[in-house]
Amino acid sequence: MATIVDGVKRLQENGIKVIVIGAGVAGLQAALECWRKGCNVVVIEKDEKLSSIGDFFTIGPSGSTTVKDFPSMHSDYHKCVYDCSMDLYTPSGTEIFSMSPEWKEYSGKGVAPDVDISFLKRRSEYARMQVDQAERLHIPIHWADKFGVEVTTASGKKFDGDLYIGASGIGSTVPGFDFGSQVAVQDSGYAIARVAFPRTAVPEGSLASELVRAADSRPRFRTYIGNNIHLILYLTPNWLGFAFTHPDLNSAKESWGDLKDPSTLIHFLEEANASWDPAVLDFVRAAPSGVVDWKLRWRDGAEQWTSSNGRLVLMGDAAHAFFPTSGNDATQGIEDAVSLAECLSIGGKDGVVQATKVHNKLRFERVNILQLLGFVNREELHNADVEAIMADKTKAKIGYFTLGSWSWNHDPEAKCLAHLTDGKPFQYTNVPPGHAYQPWTLESENKRLKDGAKSDLKSNGYWGM
Missing domain, CATH: 3.30.9.30 (D-Amino Acid Oxidase; Chain A, domain 2)
Structure with a gap:
């Protein structure tokens, strides 16, 4: 039976105990989403208090789809909304181009219609908003606790959670991950x-x-x-x-x-x-x-974010590194949180292992394409032909001025259960329509740049609105 706490509708408790390692934006959102779906949640953070590191970031519509489900946090969010223009200038101060974020210019139905998307947010203020919400929901956050992970073994050793979420940043390592995909930074x-x-x-x-x-x-x-x-x-x-x-x-x-x-x-x-x-x-x-x-x-993309037994899963920067020019780092961390919580809700206590692997399958290609976008956007900004753009403003949508509605008009509460349970073919619907996925690495991108070859990323599939 659902309950209401601080205006948040919480599904019936499902018996899943989740330990979140790391109180960054992705980890805190994972705690909120998993709690809302009926899990019992504990957050462990090695720092003594909420970090003040970070200035501004953007969380687009796809990272804001569940803000409405937390009424108090929804109110806190809207106390400071920056409806920014996005302006492109030469160093000497000549304006090249100005526009609103793509989702402000979109004429279709958005995925977060109840949220006035703020193009800029202070990272520290956003995380404080999440902590305040967690406290109102009585989700325990253990500050200054160094963590160790215990799992159930064949000999019957006891562990404290059904699922551990490693969300402690790009340089983090989580004991117990045995799949070898924590690629070197x-x-x-x-x-x-x-x-x-x-x-x-x-x-x-x-x-x-x-x-x-x-x-x-x-x-x-x-x-x-x-x-x-x-x-x-x-x-x-x-x-x-x-x-x-x-x-x-x-x-x-x-x-x-x-x-x-x-x-x-x-x-x-x-x-x-x-x-x-x-x-x-x-x-x-x-x-x-x-x-x-x-x-x-940088950490090259690893296709597997879960341990082999599915009880440990990486999230946010611990799973996938982003450059700021992607315009997607925080957004994808929050998408991770929403996606995993939804998969846990569908699978229930007996389906935790399957849920983590469904979540992983749903997320990898989408995230990996957006990681590459950070390289391409930076390349476009750093090598722009300013004279050509000044002569033809249609060429001005470079870098993060072009993201494509596929990237921000996406609801991460989706599923691919039939693919894993029945072996049915899985078709990604959260990538650019018509996109043909191509694996890549930091080494391959650096080689492409050294060779002077142009990326075809933004012509691979549909990147319009």
């Missing part, structure tokens, strides 16, 4: 400097204040492209920020020192491009010290 060759700071940090009357005032009429997600770099400015009524990506950012430390000081980045920006808008440089200088110098690490 690699250096992608790129790094990103990023930070968020309050609007009050920019002095009135400064050059940077001219950029900040652009957010008075509408929040802005402004991307500057040129010479193998891209710089994003986050301009909202309350918070500001920037993210700067370049292949040689790591070597900049040797030349100019600690990149946590935003003024240090000015040297690198000016070396990368000599014609920056002075207001942009002033904006970077205005940021408080504490820039996150984040090496972009």
Whole structure:
């Protein structure tokens, strides 16, 4: 029998005990979704408190389909919604192109009609919203607990859960995973400097204040492209920020020192491009010290995210690494959570093993295509022919300005049970229509780029709306 707690309709308890390892966005959402589907849930986090690391991210419609099912969280979500424009600029400050996110321009029925999708969210605020919801539902979160995983063995050794979810980030390893697919983490060759700071940090009357005032009429997600770099400015009524990506950012430390000081980045920006808008440089200088110098690490896609006995499953960055240019990292982590909880709900306590494998089957190709999108988007931004785009604005939808409705207008509460139980052919419906899947790795992508070959990803299947 269903119950109502804090306005959330919870299905009848199914007897499945879920241990979530990691209190990041994906892990917290997994806890909420599994609880809503009737599981008993415990979250274990090695840090002492909720992490404040991270600035802004995007969670699209496909990662927002169940917000409506948590009324209090739905209300919290809408206390701060940034309906951003997406703007493309030259470093010198000339506007190339401006649009709304694709889902704002979509004329069809969206998958999250009850949510006013905020193009930007502060990562820390979103995670706090999830923690507050978990506390209202009395889901235990054990902070500062280092974890160990016990499983049932042939000799009858006891374990504490029916299912363990490893959601503790890209560099995490979860004891007990025996399938060998925790592929080694690699250096992608790129790094990103990023930070968020309050609007009050920019002095009135400064050059940077001219950029900040652009957010008075509408929040802005402004991307500057040129010479193998891209710089994003986050301009909202309350918070500001920037993210700067370049292949040689790591070597900049040797030349100019600690990149946590935003003024240090000015040297690198000016070396990368000599014609920056002075207001942009002033904006970077205005940021408080504490820039996150984040090496972009990579883990090649592994097709199997579950242990062989199906009692352990990886989720979020622990299962699939993303570059920020994919525009999908947090979204896919939340899709993971919704998908797994739905599969557990269908299978019940006796179907946990099958449920994890159904979930894995449903998710892999979709996620792997979107991982590759991060490479392709970055390539398009870093090698854009600005003169050609200025002459023909139809060529301006490059990078994350084109995602395709297949990626964001998807409801992850789907299933492929017949494929595993009856051996029926399985047809992916959560990838670009007509897409022919092609495996790839960091090595193969780097070779393609070195050879100067163009990717055919966005012409493989239908990427329109």
